[in-house]
Amino acid sequence: xxxxIIVLIIIVVALAVYLISAYNGLIRRRNQIENAWAxxxxxLKRRLDLIPNxxxxxxxxxxxxxxxxEAVISARNAAVAAPDTPEAQSKTEGALTSTLRQLFAxxxxxxxxxxxxxxxxxxxxxxxxxxxxxxxxxxYNDSVLGYNNKLQQFPTMYFARMLKFERREYFEADEAxxxxxxxxx
Numbered sequence: 266x267x268x269x270i271i272v273l274i275i276i277v278v279a280l281a282v283y284l285i286s287a288y289n290g291l292i293r294r295r296n297q298i299e300n301a302w303a304x305x306x307x308x309l310k311r312r313l314d315l316i317p318n319x320x321x322x323x324x325x326x327x328x329x330x331x332x333x334x335e336a337v338i339s340a341r342n343a344a345v346a347a348p349d350t351p352e353a354q355s356k357t358e359g360a361l362t363s364t365l366r367q368l369f370a371x372x373x374x375x376x377x378x379x380x381x382x383x384x385x386x387x388x389x390x391x392x393x394x395x396x397x398x399x400x401x402x403x404x405y406n407d408s409v410l411g412y413n414n415k416l417q418q419f420p421t422m423y424f425a426r427m428l429k430f431e432r433r434e435y436f437e438a439d440e441a442x443x444x445x446x447x448x449x450x
Contacts, residue, residue: 301405
């Protein structure tokens with residue numbers, strides 16, 4: 266009889282250890298997603314802060330390219346006002362990326378602008394920031410993948426449903442960010 270009680274105690278303790286471990290794993294992955302999203306947000310804000318300086322630099326050289334400059338500012342303002350969700354951010358950031366490509370294309374059309382140190386420094390800073398954004402997006406999506414996998418794996422999936430852990434969405438580029446902008450001079 267005592268052997269049965271010992272086995273039951275071992276089973277209960279093993280189950281408790283598993284549940285605690287599963288819960289802590291879900292929390293760790295959820296927090297990793299939150300951290301990854303915060304890193305994307307930091308880089309997006311950094312890019313948004315650089316854009317007004319870049320636009321002002323270009324204005325001095327390409328004043329008649331007003332439509333392109335206004336499109337960049339409009340896309341930046343939309344990105345600033347967008348809700349802080351992966352879906353909303355991907356949409357506005359894709360539009361902003363597209364207008365920035367047009368702005369950089371202006372640099373190719375104006376040799377004086379292309380040689381301007383402020384423009385070159387800002388262009389380099391934005392390019393560097395774009396790389397950081399890409400890395401942060403990849404890290405976020407990798408974190409979401411790990412978390413979503415954990416939510417769907419047996420037997421954690423039952424425990425996760427009971428505690429109302431929900432799937433997370435990936436940060437995806439919208440169609441505007443995937444296409445090459447049309448720039449005509």
